[in-house]
Amino acid sequence: xxxxxxxxxxxxLPRSLVGDKIRLSQVxxxxxxxxxxxxxxxxIKIRASYDYHQKRLHVHVADKGNGIKEKDxxxxxxxxxxxxx
Numbered sequence: 001x002x003x004x005x006x007x008x009x010x011x012x013l014p015r016s017l018v019g020d021k022i023r024l025s026q027v028x029x030x031x032x033x034x035x036x037x038x039x040x041x042x043x044i045k046i047r048a049s050y051d052y053h054q055k056r057l058h059v060h061v062a063d064k065g066n067g068i069k070e071k072d073x074x075x076x077x078x079x080x081x082x083x084x085x
Contacts, residue, residue: 005046028061043063046060048060
């Protein structure tokens with residue numbers, strides 16, 4: 001898999017966070033792998049920001065792939081679900 005990945009940090013990110021490091025890593029790796037897989041060598045952008053008021057990390061992965069069909073959106077967050085297209 002090849003692609004152009006750019007990373008942008010919006011604002012100041014904290015040095016450490018409280019949370020599940022393994023799960024966060026899994027989610028980020030899966031998002032980036034899927035973006036690379038379905039964007040067909042088009043640019044991928046990753047943007048991270050932190051909301052200090054709500055104490056939340058926001059990570060956005062954007063690609064130029066075809067996206068998910070509206071009829072398949074309901075399957076997106078099912079356990080062990082996978083969309084083939």
